[in-house]
Amino acid sequence: MLYHAPISVGLDSRRKSALVQCPRLLEFVAVSSMANKETTITEVPEHTVEIITNSGEGAQKCAQIFGQTCAKMGNGVWTVEIIPAEIEPPHHTVTSTSGNIVRFGTGLITNWGDQSKLAIAFNDQVLLSRHRLNSFDDDCIILLESMWENHEDEAIRTAYAEAMEEMSSKNYRFFAVPIEEETLKVVDNPQHGKNMFALGLLTEIYQRDLSIIEKQIAHIFRHKPAKITEINVELVKNGIAWARENLGFQFKIDSVPAEESRVVMNGNQASALGAIAAGMEICAMYPITPATSVSHELSDIFENYGGMVHQAEDEIAAAGVALGASYGGKVALTVTSGPGLALKTEFLALAIMVEIPLVVLDVQRGGPSTGLPTKVEQSDLLAALYAQPGDAPRVVIAPRTIEECFHSMITARRIAETFRCVVIVLTDANLASGVQQFTRPEFDPRWQQDPIDFSALPEGLRPYDWDPETGMSRRVIPGTPGGQHTVTGLAHDEESKVSYDPESNERGCKMRSRKLAVFQSTLMPPTVFGDEDGDLLVVGWGSTQGAIEEAVERARAEGKKVSSCQLTFLSPLEPGLKEIFSRFGKVMTVEINYSDTVGDPYITEETRRYGQLAWLLRAQTLVDIDCWTSCPGQPLRPQDIYNSIVDNLEKGVTP
Amino acid sequence: MSSIAISLLDLEADNFVCLEPEDYQTREGKWCAGCGDFGALNAVKRLLSSEQLQPEKMAFVSGIGCSSRFPHYVNAYGFHGIHGRALPIATGLKLARPELDVFVVMGDGDCTSIGAGHWLHATRYNPNLTVLLLDNNIYGLTKNQTSPTTPQGHTSNTTPRGSFLPALNPLQATLGVSNASFVAQTADWVPAHLYATLQAAYEHPGFSFVRILQRCPKFTPDVFTEQVKNPDLTELLIHEDGVNAPGLDKLFKARREHDPKNLDEARALAQRTDMLRLGIFFRDDSFPVYDEIRAVSPVSAEEKTTRLEKEFDRYAV
Incomplete structure (x- = not known):
């Protein structure tokens, strides 16, 4: 279980009192005077660290190596990227922030948690942007680049002073670190090196295993001359040495090596590898954030697995090529995000109409329209379910963890x-x-697709020989002797003949829909996290599982009768929901999407628009389900969910 | 072509049955009397018979429109998809199943308007597809609206005072695309030329783009009246690597020796409006073919599992 007590930082009392007594802008610890002081080690169950830089300064690489190292050392880890939508916006501004948050601890970490406890910032402006997002704990330790305070450019000095003034509302503990100066001792261009020096600081503060870090650096630069690896390792070592001489504090986070063997990766890598493990061989895509890295991973390795990535001319063509490939036999994949899903709708409806299997991976981002390209939202649910004219039943799955990203593809x-x-x-x-x-x-090799079945067709088999009870039928694939027929997006009968008569059309609709009910009969009811009954059931879907369960745990620790339930299958819905809901006084969804708040201007129970899962569950179960949703462009924090639980409970049980 | 090899093998088989053109048709086309689509279907049937293609080893992919009903009438696998999107489907099918002979049938609205993006890019990908643009200069199925290839001034339900713009020239457009490897034009009223052009298109390895000029008996019956009446208004492009239909020698006196490898001349000829030109404007069999350059060796499920283990070693902690 996770531990949430405030963390006491081990600065010695003399320095602590000095901090308190100093005027605001002098709250900076004068690092030079701290040299060779004894190091205080504080043991904590977990910590959250941010590395914040201008984009292009390598924060991601630094954090990836740090996170991977923590995982390899047996810590639970969760990392979150902070990325602007632009590649390299103007430096040293509040909008140029690029970074990464690493939460790691002794136990399993399932989400990004609440505020950060320690941050390394390459300049005051990117730090300010995170401060404004309330990203830091009140007594967060901040290691800030020291070169800006007395910079020769007056505008920079002024901006710096103003930023520090603004941040003085919190009790952050600043440490000035000559990051660039130290980096220049090893490389000529600090833009390519500061991140590794920062990695060295973290390595020392958290006593990370340098040999693991060295191996990872060597792997990342394996295609470059050996010298590059050497330089990067040297920078890390310099960071370690500097921290050892100057900082005087460390944190100790125990690790429990896992009994079973583990892997560590991000969700897009897991999805890509899952597609390969599933035996898919063609992925057609068009570049779109944040889905594209799935195709990067596949482009890199797919051909070793008899597969290929086709980068199509547009989102529509990507769906079409995937559908055409699936028509040829083996199930193909198309990868996209919200705006791309919108463009693909006509092709998806065609695939459903002609009953050709197709897998679509939608890596959701903030919408509508171009929205928040690099940021999270769960607002494609209803589009995934219903976005096309006519009735086009399809299966919708939402993996809840990175592990499930892998297995969901299979x-x-x-x-x-x-x-x-x-x-x-x-x-x-x-x-x-x-x-x-x-x-x-x-x-399991059985995860792979069977070879295409070209065996002789049973006498009289029709292209849509629907089992009248299940709607299921054998697919006849081009190349099968005697199976020639034309599939059509027009209404058709069992022989795939265009047919506009009322009976055929109704039969086709019924058979395509029936398959979903048959599939649902194979699903288990969802498990309830917490007690099987109580005052409030929180229902989530997809990636919010970790944060919701952490919030529910906090509430339960205070004696609140709250449980949660995280759905994976959204179409068809998992069975037994109405019965589960009936055991709780109230049911509330928690989602990263928009919903109206009753009491806002014009918003009443009648006009209120609900969160997307709430909308769906209300329609399907006729239970008066409430929702708490938020669309801040970042993952939900356990504390915010906890607050919503408390608020909801205080409102009393729905009559 | 691999399919020729297959049909030769079949000739040696004891149970070889020669398929006649009629064996490639499933049912009567439901087009209006006098529709140019019938001529295209007849030429295709002749081609399939002469090549003795096995019906189960070919696929006809179409979009939406009168001409896109084509696959329903051919004894082959067919995919009657959505408007403008035949080319992505056909490309995907060819990537997955390169051994199949894949034909694409589109109308002028389908190919040059709603599907124009796919047309340009499919030309550049250059997959081994035989592509028929059945161009009757009008939207027929939706009842008489101007298409990009409708002649300027022609009246329709959407341009009752005559279409505003010069017609789009599909030959010019296709010839302007990098990696375009086969561009030809033929006409429904010259069946021998139509057949010979399709034969050459089928034999070409790559994206064989054939524009078939035809009339819609309902909405554009007169667009080629002059040319149909007077063969002297048409010039045949001839070359030993071009379309060879000897029977036409007497009918068409205007003949031009044009080397299909000459792209500059092809573009110049496509642009000229002095005469109607039929034949192969451009052909180069050496251009990279997408489904060939992207071909990947199959890997067994067991081997994939072994390789995935190694992949996961990279992520192991």
């Missing part, structure tokens, strides 16, 4: 093939770039 492919249907897998920017470790999968 499940999705099998469902698509078995039921001749479209399966949409909804992950999101939080899973896509979040890094977590999970049990290494034991591969």
